[in-house]
Amino acid sequence: MTPLLETRGLTRHFRVGGTFSRKRLHAVDEVDLTIGEREIVALVGESGSGKSTIARLLARVHEPTEGEILYQGRPLSQIRGRKDELAYRSDVPMVFQDPFSSLNPAYRVSHGILRGLVLHRPDLNASQREAEARRVVEAVGLHPAAEILERFPYELSGGQRQRIGFAQALAYRPKLILADEPVSMLDVSIRIGLLNVMAGLRENEGVSILYITHDIASARYVSDRVAVMYGGHLVEHGPTEAVLSRPKHPYTQLLLSAVPDPRAALDPDAVKDRGEPPRVVDPTPGCRFRARCPFAIDRCSVETPRLRQLGVDHQAACHVAEPDADILAEAGA
Known part of the structure; x- marks a missing residue:
């Protein structure tokens, strides 16, 4: 089956140091990623x-x-x-980290949704646009919709504004929503509500979501698959429970060890962070996590690891990671 969206060797470098500089910041290097229909994929990693x-x-x-x-x-x-450009932007809209920056404070909430409908769904008349605006506001859990639409952004809480961001995206009838850190600026007590909104949009509207986050606990709660990024590279990828219950890459293990659990005893064998983030301006060959990795070997300094199969649909880019031989054998891989 053809994925809804797929990247092949996706790379983005930025020039740094002035007009004539030959230095390049390797923001993204050779990322292969797929997102299927009605799927939530979490893209996890530090800043x-x-x-x-x-x-x-x-x-x-x-x-x-x-x-x-x-x-x-x-x-x-x-x-x-x-x-074609408008059609793609309708199918793949983006929800930003700061909910206030996506709303014009000079206009009522209805303005942004109705303006988007005029641009992306010109087949609707005025009454249909108003009905659709009420529908998408209710779809993200805001009631009564008519009252919410008449408010100004400053009259809404942070969680309500972020829900409006999803309502604006939903109004375009999207296939895939790009959600860039949508809960990071919200109080912990209301994050779960927005995660439930994303799950509801997948179930009720058939929307796929790329959920970008540094919070691995929320990724576990809402996603079907997890892709872990480090230093511009995709270092681990697979079904959420497989990756987070049996992490193969030392960086994924480090992320999990940083999640607080007051009930757990101290683990002296947990992966410890022993270095600084990688240099991504004209990086040298090798694993970019090697300076922080307690398991690094000589090969890690000279050869960049590639993703390889270590479990069923579970891949990691690590020279020292061990495969789940029993699980692969059961699956006939």
């Missing part, structure tokens, strides 16, 4: 790992340096003209 750059590449804010993006089997490089 600077390349997560948001991938979202902006998929949203066509940036063009890839190398590699390609395919949407429903068609390369995005073939998109030509305003009509």
